[in-house]
Amino acid sequence: MSLSTLDDWSSTILQHDPMQLYRAKRDRNHRSVSSKYNILGFISSGTYGRVYKAQSLEDEGTIHAIKKFKPDKEGDVVMYTGISQSAIREIALNREIDHENIVALKEVILEDKSIYMVFEYAEHDFLQVIHHHSQTLRSPITLTVLKSLTYQLLNGLIYLHASHILHRDLKPANILITSSGIIKIGDLGLARLIHEPLQPLFAGDKVVVTIWYRAPELLMGAKHYTKAIDCWAVGCVVAELVSLRPIFKGEEAKLDSKKNVPFQRDQLLKIFEVIGTPDEKDWPGVVDMPEYQSMKRLDHFQNRLADWCNSRMRSPLAYDLLRQLFIYDPDARLTAKDALQHKWFQDDPKPTWKYVSIPSPSRLHIQASPSSSNTHLTNPPPLSQRIRISRTPPNPPAQTHHTRRSSVHGT
Incomplete structure (x- = not known):
């Protein structure tokens, strides 16, 4: 298709459906959770969603915690009603804060009517x-x-x-x-x-x-x-x-x-x-x-x-x-x-910001099978097998009051 033909096609599309070009561009750039992360296992479940341990396929294998929001329910029927107010509020707050002693949100992914928040991972x-x-x-x-x-x-x-x-x-x-x-x-x-x-x-x-x-x-x-x-x-x-x-x-x-x-x-x-x-x-x-x-x-x-x-x-x-x-x-x-x-x-002993040896159990999680891909994102194990979640790291007592924005994919 020549450049002039492409321009004519774009103009025609814009006249009939102005959002179609936006959606086409969005879909070209969209990447799924499974294309970016290997789900290692299920960690915990809470009121608003489930949390999984995942390894980045791009960032030198960095470990992350991925929170998947639950869809809204109408009685016994699960319905997709868009992004909930609680999810919007949590995402908005996490995107605007940046401090060594607050868990960091890395990105938000929208996929298949589901919302995923990708956090740093901490062991305990x-x-x-x-x-x-x-x-x-x-x-x-x-x-x-x-x-x-x-x-x-x-x-x-x-x-x-x-x-x-x-x-x-x-x-x-x-x-x-x-x-x-x-x-x-x-x-x-x-x-x-x-x-x-x-x-x-x-x-x-x-x-x-x-x-x-x-x-x-x-x-x-x-x-x-x-x-x-x-x-x-x-x-x-x-x-x-x-x-x-x-x-x-x-x-x-x-x-x-x-x-x-x-x-x-x-x-x-x-x-x-x-x-x-x-x-x-x-x-x-x-x-x-x-x-x-x-x-x-x-x-x-x-x-x-x-x-x-x-x-x-x-x-x-x-x-x-x-x-x-x-x-x-x-x-x-x-x-x-x-x-x-x-x-x-x-008073002595004073708190330290150097390495602190804290006896604690090894991090456990429910492992995903090699062939399961992202099936564990929708089918968690029984409650008796679940392990609590934690996420990741910071530094000394500087009261940093700067903000940052994490990326949002699939929007």
Whole structure:
């Protein structure tokens, strides 16, 4: 076809279907997941999708974690209704952030009515390390490692909060760690963007934060909340790293038949048993909280956090850090930035940014058969065979506030 003929053909197409040339160009450039990655196996499944371990066919065999979003469901019928709001939100946030302690999104691939997010891969997460120390080693995490993990976690959270992002689901399983001891905050599926001047975020769509790490203002029915909910969760995570078990291990009350959010009596009791029952002096405005009348019917407890810390940490500075992260009043609770400046980190042994030896289990995954190609992307193994996910690496405590854009394929 001559150049003039091609131009005539293009002009005719544009007159009848202006989008056809765009679609033709898009399809020529489109590459499938299987053409770029070798799926090594299935790692985990969550609310919004499944995660697979994959090896790049181009980038010197680099290992990645690929998250595939689940399609929407109408009753028992799976339907493709386009890209969900939650997927758009997660992709948008991940594309705009770039920090050594936040898991990095490498690219997004759209294929066969499916969305794939390709992340860096990390060998472990906090939950695995906790289980390994409690079940296999039967020994506590060393103080140097504890400080290093906490310092990097706070460093990443400072970046998110400075970028006006609430994570809203910090817990050990979502805090990833490389074999060299570098922390990555992962899973921004529930994260939300807020703006300055700070306007509290309305919790109208769903209850946020896994129950054991949920801040008391959420448990008391607050409809608006701030960055303080993430700082409470950090306190819970640090306490769990210390004791190798959740500090506030309550039982979640489920939604009733009318989808009403129930009073989380057991979880509040677990908190009160350790840090005492709050009053107006501890928490100005608590009497106006939606669940205050329900709270008044609970047993009254004294603050025993000092005893809890003395039997596990034997450090007045460590106690003081947890005490300030567990302040009931969200406005008075320690911020991530102030927590990073706490004297506990300046006391010996200091946190290190060099290689940190962290005893942890070898990374396992469900292997894909050589002939299966991408069949494991749609057919995961039974739940009993599944292994939790983690992803990948960063560097020292520089508060880098730059942004980056990852590539998007198939759009």
